[in-house]
Amino acid sequence: MTTARASSELGRPGAWWVIAGAFVIYFTSGGLFNTATVFFKAIAGDLGLGRGVLSGAFSLGFLVAGLAAPLWGSLADRRGAKAAFLPAVVLVGVLCVALSRVTSALTLYIGYISLTLASAGISLVPVSVLISRWFDATRGRAMGVAFMGEGFGAMAVVPLAGYLVAHVGWRTSYVIAGVGVVAILLPVVVLLRNAPEDTAAGGAGEDPAASDAVEPQRPRAGLPSGRAATDSVGASPNDADPAAPIGARRDGGGATRGEAMRTPVFWLVAATWFMAMTPLAGVSLHQVPFLTDHGFSVESASLAAGMVGGTGILGRLVFGLLSERLPIRWIYACCYLFMALGIAALAWTPEMGVVALGTYVTLFGIAVGGAFALAPLQVAHLFGVRALGEVFGLLGLAATLGGAIGGAGAGLLYDRLGSYDLVLAVAVGMSLVATVMMTRVQRPARRGVAAAS
Template sequence: MSRPALPLFPGWFVVAGAFAVTFVGFGGAYTFSAFFEPLRQTFGATRGSVSLVFSIAGFLYFSLGVISGPLADRFGTRRVAAAGMILLGVGLALAGLARSLIEVYLAYGLGVGIGVGLAYVPALGAVQRWFDRRRGLASGLAVSGIGVGTLALPPLAALLVEQVGWRATYLLLGAACGLIGLGAALLLRNDPAGLGYAPDGLPALASAPPPGGLTVSEAVRTRRFAGLYLACLICAFGVFTPFVHLVPYAMDHGVPAARAALLLGAIGVGSTAGRFLLGGLADRLGRETTLLAMVGGVAASLAAWALLDGFWPLMLFAAAFGVFYGGWVALLPALVMDAFGGRSVGGIIGLLYTSVALGTLVGPPAAGWMFDATGGYRPAILAAAATSLVGLIVLAATFRRRN
């Protein structure tokens, strides 16, 4: 049974739920930089081994989309995302109780990694099905939660670490993120057909066909998927380096810890702007062209980072990098829907994000180990810029082919 279009399309509630899920999920995950030095000092660890905590979580929350997407298609986005948000809160809280770095790997790495992995791709996949004409805008608004979370939660965590210690801070974050995330997950719905709507709030026809497009097995056999996968893999080697190493880099260059934590907030500001503004702009200018510009901007900003020190130059870098990173993340789900249709969009996005998972697993620890070996961050930062440039070349070649 169809329903008339309403002034406030229910799809925007789905966008709001996805925004809040990404806010607490990635905002909670990116607080890791505030805990970097306390963990290193508490457990007497190297920078490479501490970086591996974040990378385990990142590997899991990007790779698990290949499982959580199909699970959401079968059991419902709301149930799968709710389970993920509960695990996120439990993982953060247990990290505060860890007695060794191995226990931090297990609590934070597994709890945060699996928790965000169960929620992220299902939430984004649901948003894609609710919109067509305004898909870029809706996707950008949904993932802007990552930027706002990066703006708000890492500086808050740094302040709490100074006031109550890192263990109590993890307990507080776990409780807050778990409760807020669970409430947000309840706003999610798989697709508009269940409420009698078509995408964008149009009344659905009683005999409307199911969403068209490729299955996961059909999509992975296309050259376009292979190109997207390779480009994302290469870019991910470097793009997550600032989320782990920008704060310790700034502290090495004389920036106090409390101010250094604000640099991640600047990434959040830029990322939020990129997600809010560039998603809608890409709908008009072309999503492929805009994504190429974003990846090129990531490479250029990382190269500039290698030459900078001092708080304000690093703030400018962080904000610029955030814009380009935010635009990149905002556009990927919409491009997947453009290329392969909505039939298995959750599963295809999830499989594509395994490339980002592998890059995240390798990149930040490699940067830490390069620092341990050379005594400085410049080689690692230049390597991050170089991988982003190679990823841009692969992506441009992929878009040149139309199949």
């Protein structure tokens, strides 16, 4: 990747404002998402629900968010990310307040599923579409910086949620969350600019004249028209070359949804994400209940969960930068290996105390942060950005299904066995399997040409 090309992208009018806006969106939505583990035991105790039943509500919400992701992604693909952000912000704020009024398992399920359906509009898929449309050569670092927002959000919001739950209760905490989401995100989204090509295509809420602020890309010297220089690892000529891997096409090109789904690697990525997200979601949802079961206070357990998000900042930044220099599949596999080691450390926390807990916070946080930063980069690398929102959303369904099974399964096993021992053992094993599977993921070739790493 040439310095001139990177400087050109980052120097475009509004580029850094886009990264900053994406950061704030992910700070807020990521912080809210990560509070589920904090609210868990308070809601269960107030409504008299078992952990399996309550886990089912969170897991179904997680699944519905995944099912909604392709819809929000398609909207972002067609009209620009801003068209997804605006209604989602308002709905999330209203539904957080509504969730504070639930009185039974049924109303909890309805409220939480509705909330997660709306929150998918300010989550990974539309944010990834926004970044991918604005950046190409610097996409990795732009994603890394933007997705650091979730880490900072978790580090700030999760401990705050623990404090609020302990002092004012979970219901008032959800009201505060709803008001906060609207107050923070609505001004940001109103001022946010879609990518110039989205504006030209009629993206919502944009001034058509704004597209003139960014010059169209021109052919590089020495390259025929329609060809682009490729600087990132594993990149190749764009689709002007009929034998190029389908993910190598640039300037908004790449595979359609159908093309992507007809490749074996699409299904391998789906299976790998499923295998990894099952333990990741199960542990993330039950980490605070696990720690409080072993003598930690809600506030101290929430602080540890928040620090997982804090160490995730390092994972997002480092792995985002490494993705521009090394094959994504190998650094992605390292994330899953770190996840397995971190979960093993959590299992030893009752015996080893703060040392094991600190190891868990560091390794698991780095792994989760890196994995979420690499996910959209891997999809763009494999299939291009033409239908990034739809393809990413569909692959996310597999991860979402795994997450739903992981969260609900952990709760059901706890209710049956009275401990999380088996849950953590299975989580370590699944993380190791996902590590091996990820090493087999390679960019799909066209017309029989060998795939790139």
